[in-house]
Amino acid sequence: MSGIAIKATSVVKSFGEGSAKVMALKGLEFEARFGEMVYIVGPSGSGKTTFLSVLSGILRPDSGTVLVEGADIWSMPANALAAFRLNKIGFVFQDYHLFPRLTTIENTAIPLILRRRDWDQSLREALGYLDIVGLKERAQLPPVKLSGGEQQRVAISRAIVGQPDFLVFDEPTASLDGETGRSIVRFVKEKVLNDRRCIIVVTHDSRIYEFASRILTMEDGKLTGTMPVPA
Amino acid sequence: MKGIFRLAFKLLVNDKAKFSALIVGITFAVFLMVQMTSLFAGILDHSSSTVLNVGATMWVMDPSVQTVANSIGMPDYVLDAVRSIPGVKFAAPLYSGVALLKLPDGAWQAATVIGLDDSTLFGRPELIRGKIQDIYAENAFIAVYDSEFKKLGNPQIGSELQINDHRARIVGIAKVNVSSLFGLPTLYTTYYRALQYIPNPRFTISYVLVEPKTPRDIPAIKKAVAKIGYRAVTKSEFIGMISAFYKYQTGIGTNILIMTVISFLVGLSISGQTFYTFIIENLEKFGALKAIGATNNELVAMILFQAAFTSLTGYGLGIGLCTLLVTLAKVRLPSYASMITYFNLAVAFVMVLFIAGFSSYVGVRRVLRIEPFDIFRS
Numbered sequence: 001m002s003g004i005a006i007k008a009t010s011v012v013k014s015f016g017e018g019s020a021k022v023m024a025l026k027g028l029e030f031e032a033r034f035g036e037m038v039y040i041v042g043p044s045g046s047g048k049t050t051f052l053s054v055l056s057g058i059l060r061p062d063s064g065t066v067l068v069e070g071a072d073i074w075s076m077p078a079n080a081l082a083a084f085r086l087n088k089i090g091f092v093f094q095d096y097h098l099f100p101r102l103t104t105i106e107n108t109a110i111p112l113i114l115r116r117r118d119w120d121q122s123l124r125e126a127l128g129y130l131d132i133v134g135l136k137e138r139a140q141l142p143p144v145k146l147s148g149g150e151q152q153r154v155a156i157s158r159a160i161v162g163q164p165d166f167l168v169f170d171e172p173t174a175s176l177d178g179e180t181g182r183s184i185v186r187f188v189k190e191k192v193l194n195d196r197r198c199i200i201v202v203t204h205d206s207r208i209y210e211f212a213s214r215i216l217t218m219e220d221g222k223l224t225g226t227m228p229v230p231a
Numbered sequence: 232m233k234g235i236f237r238l239a240f241k242l243l244v245n246d247k248a249k250f251s252a253l254i255v256g257i258t259f260a261v262f263l264m265v266q267m268t269s270l271f272a273g274i275l276d277h278s279s280s281t282v283l284n285v286g287a288t289m290w291v292m293d294p295s296v297q298t299v300a301n302s303i304g305m306p307d308y309v310l311d312a313v314r315s316i317p318g319v320k321f322a323a324p325l326y327s328g329v330a331l332l333k334l335p336d337g338a339w340q341a342a343t344v345i346g347l348d349d350s351t352l353f354g355r356p357e358l359i360r361g362k363i364q365d366i367y368a369e370n371a372f373i374a375v376y377d378s379e380f381k382k383l384g385n386p387q388i389g390s391e392l393q394i395n396d397h398r399a400r401i402v403g404i405a406k407v408n409v410s411s412l413f414g415l416p417t418l419y420t421t422y423y424r425a426l427q428y429i430p431n432p433r434f435t436i437s438y439v440l441v442e443p444k445t446p447r448d449i450p451a452i453k454k455a456v457a458k459i460g461y462r463a464v465t466k467s468e469f470i471g472m473i474s475a476f477y478k479y480q481t482g483i484g485t486n487i488l489i490m491t492v493i494s495f496l497v498g499l500s501i502s503g504q505t506f507y508t509f510i511i512e513n514l515e516k517f518g519a520l521k522a523i524g525a526t527n528n529e530l531v532a533m534i535l536f537q538a539a540f541t542s543l544t545g546y547g548l549g550i551g552l553c554t555l556l557v558t559l560a561k562v563r564l565p566s567y568a569s570m571i572t573y574f575n576l577a578v579a580f581v582m583v584l585f586i587a588g589f590s591s592y593v594g595v596r597r598v599l600r601i602e603p604f605d606i607f608r609s
């Protein structure tokens with residue numbers, strides 16, 4: 001399956017009013033297929049996070065449409081949109097946003113718990129995903145006891161525990177050292193990406209460009225073109 | 232839904248420092264509120280002890296009487312006048328005064344003496360030991376077995392003491408419903424003996440106890456008594472009068488009210504403040520949950536659950552603490568006037584609900600306003 005997974009048309013988004021108005025997105029066209037890991041790269045402030053939020057149903061655009069698996073997400077009512085995010089999208093936030101008062105395994109299980117899955121069953125499934133990211137032994141520790149790279153892997157296991165069709169990563173390597181960052185993205189490419197899944201990565205870290213399927217460049221609120229994937 | 236409550240519970244309880252502060256705040260507030268209002272209820276209850284123990288349907292008294300302990304003597308014709316009111320089934324005089332006793336060991340002790348009508352013994356207590364007819368024997372008195380009983384030197388039937396230099400003999404031990412507020416033991420005797428033993432002003436009837444023919448006669452009796460310049464009230468009206476006296480004429484009520492309000496405000500601010508900080512510190516996490524796909528309703532349910540859980544736990548602990556303290560106090564001080572009534576518990580519960588509602592309202596407002604995008608962007 002390598003059909004169109006997500007398609008955005010004429011997406012415009014501004015912040016503020018009057019003279020303080022910032023045009024963050026100035027009419028973007030975008031398309032991604034299943035089985036792809038698409039990068040959006042560009043300087044800080046170019047609108048990458050804003051665009052990722054519009055694509056993933058978190059931030060409503062001023063105009064334009066986003067079709068995810070053919071469904072126009074921005075015409076959905078709020079609860080349907082929340083359900084769409086819960087069931088279709090796995091998020092890996094820039095700062096991970098793990099719960100310091102929960103154990104690693106409970107953090108991982110959150111999307112399942114929000115899906116009203118039984119608690120113990122959720123934890124059992126979560127343990128399987130912690131195993132995949134190599135943190136089974138850390139399951140009962142709180143995230144603060146883990147290193148940055150390990151926390152990133154917990155965030156990834158939380159993002160994939162519900163087997164979403166889409167994964168969105170915002171600057172996944174921003175707070176990791178070079179080698180850790182590369183190993184994590186390599187892991188995502190080898191173990192998490194498959195041909196029923198579409199991954200969108202926003203970054204400006206050139207050390208991980210080699211793992212991309214495609215690289216799109218963004219500048220000043222517009223997608224300006226593509227960039228060759230380094231060997 | 233169960234899972235998100237468990238999640239909410241863990242987020243709350245695992246933050247041990249904040250959770251303890253919340254619980255302490257609410258426990259403290261509940262404890263103070265219940266403590267204050269119970270003390271007050273106890274005082275009111277004990278202050279009406281004579282009215283409760285004697286148990287007449289109506290009381291006739293001088294219009295200036297405010298509380299049962301401070302009676303004002305009425306002339307004998309009042310008794311006859313009351314007896315001749317058409318709705319009155321019967322009426323009996325009651326004497327209530329204070330006498331100075333000399334105990335066998337030589338110690339002095341003040342006591343309340345209640346004199347019952349010689350022919351009917353109306354208002355007589357229930358005896359645990361002895362026979363009521365013995366009250367007619369020479370120098371006979373009945374001691375009331377209340378929390379002040381031991382101040383009489385734990386008398387037995389046959390024990391002797393001196394009342395205002397007259398010999399007195401205990402012929403019975405009576406049970407009471409409520410001990411008095413003033414720490415004085417109580418003795419029952421007949422009306423005429425009370426007059427002999429206790430020096431008196433000109434008028435000697437403290438109260439006329441009235442039994443109406445039917446409850447429908449009560450208003451007419453009141454009117455007729457008012458016509459001769461006295462006042463007739465029902466038992467519950469009398470208790471209400473005494474309560475009002477302690478509430479409004481003594482400063483006790485006002486102080487207790489102020490203390491209750493203060494404890495409520497302290498509890499509200501400690502708990503409200505802590506819960507608010509708790510929500511603010513977790514705001515990002517609630518934002519992350521929202522981004523992942525939790526609905527606003529689910530987040531609100533989580534906050535309400537957290538607030539309800541904390542408040543109910545604090546409520547329980549507060550009540551427990553209060554009960555423990557009152558019980559301990561009563562062990563040391565049998566007449567300690569404190570009474571935890573259902574009404575007090577309900578008042579404290581309503582206040583706790585208010586604290587919980589207020590705290591969660593503030594939290595919910597913040598959580599509903601978070602934009603998950605802001606979390607995403609940070």
Ligand SMILES: Nc1ncnc2c1ncn2[C@@H]1O[C@H](COP(=O)(O)OP(=O)(O)O)[C@@H](O)[C@H]1O
Pocket residue numbers: 015016022023024042043044045046047048049050051608
């Ligand atoms: N909530 C906001 N209010 C005002 N301006 C915003 C807001 N969010 C983003 N912006 C602006 O939009 C632009 C794009 O921001 P962002 O998408 O975060 O860029 P990037 O992720 O590429 O660094 C920036 O100029 C930023 O200042």
Ligand SMILES: [Mg+2]
Pocket residue numbers: 048049050170608
């Ligand atoms: Mg960004």
